[in-house]
Amino acid sequence: MKSGLNIAFFGSSLVSAYWNGAATYYRGIIRALHGRGHDVTFYEPDAYDRQKHRDIDDPPWAKVRVYPAGSEDGVRRALDEARGADLIVKASGVGVFDELLEAAVLEIRSRNSRVAFWDVDAPATLDRVHNDPADPFRALIPRYDFIFTYGGGEPVTSAYRGLGARFCAPIYNALDPTTHHPVPSDPKFGADLAFLGNRLPDREARVEEFFLRAAAALPDKRFLLAGNGWHDKPMSPNVAYVGHLYTKDHNAFNCSPRAVLNISRESMARYGFSPATRVFEAAGAGACIITDAWLGIEHFLEPGVEVLVARDGDEVASHVRSLSSDTAERIGSAAKKRVLAEHTYxxxxxxxxxxxxxxRHDRSATR
Structure with a gap:
């Protein structure tokens, strides 16, 4: 008897989070699918120095196939290997040969397989195809069996249906409690407020507003910034910058400051219903989260009880100024309880x- 689905997954990287914010999302979903009896082969290009900055070795819960990023032959060989899988997934933002892959996964579909486009940045994809009717992906949308997104709620699913999608549903970010959980605090990550995020064009202005402006308003408080690309960004003296943060340090980073900040990218804040992976990871570690305001937050965490919400940098500063250790601990504990009950992978x-x-074919039941 067949144990589960054979899934071929084309994405940016499973083994490296370097300039790859979707890594922990991929890991959480795929590890959970493996635990439920499905076999996943993850195909990723050797691009952007990610293989030089691996966070993990090839995991036991997925087969990893790395193909050369510089020639079409490598991706064609990966596609040939993926042919015949029960479910073939093309994620957005692979980084190389995206346009080729979006069409090619549909061409290798058989009578017994289904093909999904998994959009890990749906607001950006939708803005792109709406602004360019000639975008090649736009004509392919109705040909996919499924469109999955990792956020966006009804605004995103409606937009995809308007473009002819047969089926669209969000599979939201979540918590993998085996990787993100409470650990002892680490003095090198001590701060009143910490933020983790790479420097991206549609995030930078919001980081300036919600993080850097709050830091400048509170010179007596300590702020901590992590992520790629901020080394030449002007910031006040009370902001410490630690650069790229490997996933092995995420728990200590979340457990050491009094609070951690979530800042949505501009497009995700505009669509709403797009909680970042970091929200669930921080909540799983019992961190007190301050988040920028976005539509739908109450579907995931209760404002004022499980998360603090700020509409601008002044409100972030107000939260930091008044937040006691006891209150931070109470909010963090409530958030952890909620995500474990409702929001795991x-x-x-x-x-x-x-x-x-x-x-479901739970592997644990057959051991």
Whole structure:
């Protein structure tokens, strides 16, 4: 009897989070699918120095196939290997040969396989195709069996349906409690407020508003910034910058400051219903989260009880100024309890199985 689905997944990288914010999302979903009896092969290009900055070795819960980024032959060989999988997934933002892959995964579909486009940045994709009717991906949308997104809620699903999608559903970010959990604090990550995020064009202005302006307003408080690309960004003296943060340090980073800040990228804030992976990772570690305001936050965490919400840098500064250690601990504990009950990757994998109409084959039950 077949144990589960054979899934071929084309994405940016499973083994490296270097300039790759989707890495922990991929890991959480795929590890959960493996635990539920499905076999995943993840195809990723050797691009952007990610293989030189691996966070993990090839995991036991997925096969990893790395293909050369510089020639079409490598991606063609990967596609040939993926042919015949039960489910073939093309994620957005692979980084090389995206346009080729978006069309080619549809060409290798067989009578017994289905093909999904998994959009890890749906607001950006939708803005792109709406602004350019000649975008090649636009004509391909109706040909996919499924469109999955990692956020966006009804605004995103409606937009995709308007473009002819047969089916569209969000599979939200979540928590993998085996990787993100409470650990002892580390003095090198001590701060009143910490923020982790790479410097990206549609994030920078919001980081200036919600993080750097709050830091400048509170010279007696300590602020901590992590992520790629901020080394030449002007910032006040009370901001410490630690550069790229490897995933092995995420728990200490979340557990050491009094609070951690979530800042949505501009497009995701505009669409709403797009909680970043960092929200669930920080909540799983029991961190007190301050987040920028976005539509739908209450579907994931209760404002004022499980998360603090700020509409601008002044409100971030107000939260930091008044936040006691006891209050921070109470909010962090409530957030952890909520995400463990409702927002783990096993919850997301179960939802995906319902959509795909496949039974669960829990590996643990056969051990």
């Amino acid at each position: 096993d919850h997301r994998a179960e939802e995906l199985e319902r959509i795909l109409e496949v039974p």
